[in-house]
Amino acid sequence: xxxxxxxxxxxxxxxxxxxxxxxxxxxxxxxxxxxxxxxxxxxxxxxxxxxxxxxxxxxxxxxxxxxxxxxxxxxxxxxxxxxxxxxxxxxxxxxxxxxxxxxxxxxxxxxxxxxxxxxxxxxxxxxxxxxxxxxxxxxxxxxxxxxxxxxxxxxxxxxxxxxxxxxxxxxxxxxxxxxxxxxxxxxxxxxxxxxxxxxxxxxxxxxxxxxxxxxxxxxxxxxxxxxxxxxxxxxxxxxxxxxxxxxxxxxxxxxxxxxxxxxxxxxxxxxxxxxxxxxxxxxxxxxxxxxxxxxxxxxxxxxx
Amino acid sequence: xxxxxxxxxxxxxxxxxxxxxxxxxxxxxxxxxxxxxxxxxxxxxxxxxxxxxxxxxxxxxxxxxxxxxxxxxxxxxxxxxxxxxxxxxxxxxxxxxxxxxxxxxxxxxxxxxxxxxxxxxxxxxxxxxxxxxxxxxxxxxxxxxxxxxxxxxxxxxxxxxxxxxxxxxxxxxxxxxxxxxxxxxxxxxxxxxxxxxxxxxxxxxxxxxxxxxxxxxxxxxxxxxxxxxxxxxxxxxxxxxxxxxxxxxxxxxxxxxxxxxxxxxxxxxxxxxxxxxxxxxxxxxxxxxxxxxxxxxxxxxxxx
Numbered sequence: 001x002x003x004x005x006x007x008x009x010x011x012x013x014x015x016x017x018x019x020x021x022x023x024x025x026x027x028x029x030x031x032x033x034x035x036x037x038x039x040x041x042x043x044x045x046x047x048x049x050x051x052x053x054x055x056x057x058x059x060x061x062x063x064x065x066x067x068x069x070x071x072x073x074x075x076x077x078x079x080x081x082x083x084x085x086x087x088x089x090x091x092x093x094x095x096x097x098x099x100x101x102x103x104x105x106x107x108x109x110x111x112x113x114x115x116x117x118x119x120x121x122x123x124x125x126x127x128x129x130x131x132x133x134x135x136x137x138x139x140x141x142x143x144x145x146x147x148x149x150x151x152x153x154x155x156x157x158x159x160x161x162x163x164x165x166x167x168x169x170x171x172x173x174x175x176x177x178x179x180x181x182x183x184x185x186x187x188x189x190x191x192x193x194x195x196x197x198x199x200x201x202x203x204x205x206x207x208x209x210x211x212x213x214x215x216x217x218x219x220x221x222x223x224x225x226x227x228x229x230x231x232x233x234x235x236x237x238x239x240x241x242x243x244x245x246x247x248x249x250x251x252x253x254x255x256x257x258x259x260x261x262x263x264x265x266x267x268x269x270x271x272x273x274x275x276x277x278x279x280x281x282x283x284x285x286x287x288x289x290x291x292x293x294x295x296x297x298x299x300x301x302x303x304x
Numbered sequence: 305x306x307x308x309x310x311x312x313x314x315x316x317x318x319x320x321x322x323x324x325x326x327x328x329x330x331x332x333x334x335x336x337x338x339x340x341x342x343x344x345x346x347x348x349x350x351x352x353x354x355x356x357x358x359x360x361x362x363x364x365x366x367x368x369x370x371x372x373x374x375x376x377x378x379x380x381x382x383x384x385x386x387x388x389x390x391x392x393x394x395x396x397x398x399x400x401x402x403x404x405x406x407x408x409x410x411x412x413x414x415x416x417x418x419x420x421x422x423x424x425x426x427x428x429x430x431x432x433x434x435x436x437x438x439x440x441x442x443x444x445x446x447x448x449x450x451x452x453x454x455x456x457x458x459x460x461x462x463x464x465x466x467x468x469x470x471x472x473x474x475x476x477x478x479x480x481x482x483x484x485x486x487x488x489x490x491x492x493x494x495x496x497x498x499x500x501x502x503x504x505x506x507x508x509x510x511x512x513x514x515x516x517x518x519x520x521x522x523x524x525x526x527x528x529x530x531x532x533x534x535x536x537x538x539x540x541x542x543x544x545x546x547x548x549x550x551x552x553x554x555x556x557x558x559x560x561x562x563x564x565x566x567x568x569x570x571x572x573x574x575x576x577x578x579x580x581x582x583x584x585x586x587x588x589x590x591x592x593x594x595x596x597x598x599x600x601x602x603x604x605x606x607x608x
Contacts, residue, residue, distance in 0.1 A: 004473035008407065011340070013401075013433060014433050014590070017410060017411065017433065020414070020415075020418055021428050022418075023427040023429060026393070026394075026427065028428050031430040035430075036394070036396065036429035038429070038446075040344060048394060048396050048429060048430070048446070049430070050396045050430070050442075051398075051432055052400060052434050052440070052442065052533035054434060054437070056437055056439070057435050057436060057437075058434070089330070090330075090331070092352050092354045092444045093354070094398075096361075097317075107320075110321045110324070111324075114325060118326065121328075123328060123330065123331050123335040123342075124327070124334075125327060125331055125335065125340035125352060126334055126335040126336075126339075128356045128357060129317060129318050129321065131361050132356075132358045132361060132440070133358070133437065133438055134436075136356070136358070136400065138354075140352070140354055140396060140444030143344075175339045266426070298336055
């Protein structure tokens with residue numbers, strides 16, 4: 001019998017804890033994607049996601065400004081909604097504040113939250129403010145989409161190309177993990193012009209997140225090491241695969257639509273074809289620069 | 305200049321931190337009530353609320369079972385939606401788990417959450433699971449209501465009677481604060497049959513919460529000490545006024561509708577008339593058993 005959180009790991013834990021959830025027909029998609037999908041009307045779905053940042057686990061106050069902590073908490077939520085193909089609409093935030101926190105720091109957190117909310121047109125409508133031993137910022141975000149626009153992790157099909165936005169890795173070194181711009185504009189463009197079959201945002205590291213697409217879609221992915229766009233701060237492909245907190249988009253779509261997107265894309269949209277959905281059966285392999293296929297183990301950020 | 309959280313207090317802090325929020329016309333009511341009110345369609349509004357429980361602040365693991373912590377987190381959210389006159393529909397939960405927590409404890413928290421969700425027909429659809437130094441459980445809940453059913457804190461009118469459900473005080477002594485039944489059925493009955501002008505749930509103590517109705521509605525309340533329904537575990541009226549975490553409903557409605565409700569109410573609905581909206585201008589006074597009027601200071605639970 002497994003008896004500790006660490007032995008189970010994050011995904012095993014979530015699977016275990018959520019195994020008894022019962023939902024009615026108004027829930028199109030519950031646990032297991034970037035956001036839950038809720039049926040509001042035949043022509044409209046709402047998306048619901050939460051992201052909790054805890055001091056000492058996700059950030060240190062010595063290394064992140066209060067503004068950055070607030071910005072990041074809201075930006076993570078926006079990224080989740082973008083990853084589903086939706087537009088963010090409303091957010092609420094629970095903030096746990098240490099009693100000795102300076103008021104200027106609390107102000108800074110809310111300035112970061114409201115600044116990101118304003119930038120991405122999210123109505124920040126309330127939440128909860130409580131005392132806590134460490135700083136905790138938890139954003140619940142509601143997005144909106146037409147049912148036909150929603151892109152799950154589970155839709156990748158054999159033959160699809162795999163694309164990513166931006167450049168990967170080195171997010172801690174470059175501070176991008178605190179200041180990133182969620183790929184909402186990119187998501188809206190890709191969803192409208194290239195209709196991806198599957199999509200997610202990269203939070204735990206490309207290697208780890210590829211496994212989530214592979215597991216959700218029950219497909220085997222092959223990623224070409226030479227094609228992975230490596231951020232300058234990452235240095236090596238290994239870091240681009242493992243570092244995490246990129247908050248770029250990973251998506252799968254048929255070759256013709258991928259080629260069309262790559263040819264006709266606007267200048268501000270940076271996308272790279274990094275591989276292919278090569279077959280059935282959950283697997284992720286890396287085609288190395290040396291021409292060998294090897295299983296790509298998910299060794300990104302461990303939560304427990 | 306104020307410079308510490310403690311000096312401001314919870315309400316001053318929330319006012320300060322939320323003073324720059326900007327929302328568009330889809331937000332009917334933002335910060336300042338039990339839940340935000342969002343416009344979904346002309347005939348439907350959604351309610352959004354969050355409640356965060358932090359170990360060492362809201363509970364101790366030595367005094368509450370994991371099941372009770374989970375139950376309470378969800379029940380607080382249901383109570384918020386009931387306080388607005390709505391029905392809960394969807395919830396997401398962020399859970400911060402200490403690394404050394406036993407798996408059985410994590411299971412217990414989720415059993416409490418799902419048990420309360422099942423009881424009140426809430427679809428629990430996901431959230432976030434992270435590591436944290438202390439246990440943190442934060443529930444975001446979405447409720448639904450027809451716009452005409454929604455009851456704010458700000459609608460109390462001069463002449464209205466003040467009613468409460470249940471009996472007040474002693475919630476810590478009786479453990480009711482961990483095991484309470486949110487007054488959803490009561491709210492639905494009252495909203496349909498007596499159309500209150502203002503309503504809220506009692507969380508910080510009757511004295512403190514009366515001030516919130518008084519402030520939101522800009523009215524002067526007079527509460528009759530002799531009429532306050534005192535819970536057995538409370539012992540004295542003082543405790544019924546100050547203890548907090550009752551999770552009963554406090555509502556205001558015209559005398560004729562109040563009388564009709566008190567006469568025709570079903571046996572399961574326990575309501576008591578405790579006072580009156582006596583005039584304009586924010587104030588709360590207690591008519592003592594000795595026949596004197598004195599200002600009722602809000603000395604309930606302090607968050608900071």
